[in-house]
Amino acid sequence: MILSVRDLKVSFRTHDGPVRAIDGVSFDLEESEILGVVGESGSGKTVSLLAVMGLITDPNATIEGSIRYKGRELVGLPPRELRRLRGNEIAMIFQDPMTALTPVYTIGWQIAEQIRAHRGVSKPKAMERVEQLLAEVNFPNPHEAMSRYPHQLSGGMRQRAVIAMALSCDPALLVADEPTTALDVTVQAGILDLVRKLRAKHKSAVVFITHDMGVVSELADRVMVMYAGRVVERGTRTELFSDPRHPYTRALLGSIPPLTGEKPRRLPAIPGSPPSLLRLPEGCAFGPRCPVRYEPCEARKPGLGASAHAAACFRVAQA
């Protein structure tokens, strides 16, 4: 077990009162496994993984629960200890490669900086490693690319550079926060291929955050669907796609246009919009938009249960 998150809660103090962005999220991650985390904006998928990285620096945030990395508790770990893990054993790929790199340094310098922060190697040695890494993420001319500044590279190339940086210290855990969202479709496919290939080579476990069901169906071993700060369904990829149980998951899958057969004139959309985290309903957060809700949904929040394929819905428990 690489990562084990139990009952994670993240809340922020705001002018309008406390906001619970993450409300009791639990999940496990095995070695070299890819976990897809799906949800719409504001569902808490990024915040929960930033909490794992220890990257929530907002002084108004409080983090509760337990995050164990290889058995070691990360919540409450001193910053210095956390820094030793970050970039070294746990690495992160960010959403927008256009802004994720410091504009005034070459990408070679920036990758070497990370290597030298964790491994006591000389600069030329670090640079050799950078060249290797850039070749690994399919830079056509790695040696030349090292001396390029971020603005001289295309979006796809920058994302490759960011991936090379994330891999530079052979992390056991890689967190990818919507790494393909800002890229166009052909480049996306290349990046997904790369993630798969690198997972096989480096044996890193990957948490892949996305709102794109298509990407999940291609890449993930297991999937976790989030809504309003809670996990609403989890299961293996096959389970989730062939037998979606939570009405939200079903609705998400229903809004993907079919590739074959007759296309619907209008894509089905989920009515309503996600609830404000400031005014969550008493019962199930998805309740107001749910086509199958009944009385229990308004009184209590449904729990997820302990089974491998589980959905937080009273209807499912009933069936």
Next chain:
Amino acid sequence: MFYAILRRFGQMLFVMFGISVIVFLIFFATPGADPAARIAGRNASPEVLAAVRHSFGFDQPLYVQYTRMMEKIFVTGDLTSFVNRGWKVVPAVMDSIPVTLSLVFGAAVLWVVVSIIIGIVAAATRDSWLDKLLMALGLLGISMPVYWLGEVMNLMTQSRYHDSWAFSWVPPLGYKNFSDDPKGWFLTLVIPWITLAILYIGIYGRVLRAAIIESMQEDYIRTARAKGLSETRILFRHALRTSLIAFVTLFGLDFGALVGGSALLTEVVFGLHGIGKLTYDALQNLDLPMIMATVMYASMFVVIANAVVDFVYILLDPRLRAS
């Protein structure tokens, strides 16, 4: 590179030409400004007036006068003042340049170093009492007029507390040449440097703090944290570097203006006969040759300062290097 320098040089010539024409025309075209009448003095007879007009060349067409004046500044260097006949203008400017440069360079070093330290410390300890104290002091520095501050400094160091241990080292006002007396040069300038720098320390410290705090919100800072770098390294290598761009812009403008004569008030208060003082005196008695010479000098420095700023930009920000 060569082409860029050439273009700068062309730009400098163009700016100097434009300014010289405007100054020249203002001098002659200002209503009621008959230079001959002013030079000849009150109640001068028409004969004297005519003689003055002829002797100064005011009876020539304007373009001839302009060309002759430019020739005397840049080629022969023997332009003389209209007010003190025989006083050569170009050597007078040359004598004032070291005074102004000494004052402004020293103050600039002081304000850049101190304001960078203040900006970094305030940004790093953001919202703490130290940050608030530094920003309040900065505001105080900005609010104090330089002539008042200078006079207070003089009052303290030259008379009131001059005999105390703290200020007995302060020499009398005035400028000492660096080549004659380096120690005297330094000591006479310390108080003027501080006085001139205080205003800019306040402004620059606040600007830098704001710029650093802004860049600490950028995505690449989050990347730097995800890389496992220390907060100190993130601040110095990733946030400060990108924040210096606003700082340099401001510096180029202020430095150019000060070297060009804006340090006037400081120069007057401390009895330093620099460019500012020279320009001010020339304006007082509408001494065209002197005004022209100082303005030419100032515009040259402003253009040079801008060129240096552009060059530093390119060093700081690789995005500007492409074209």
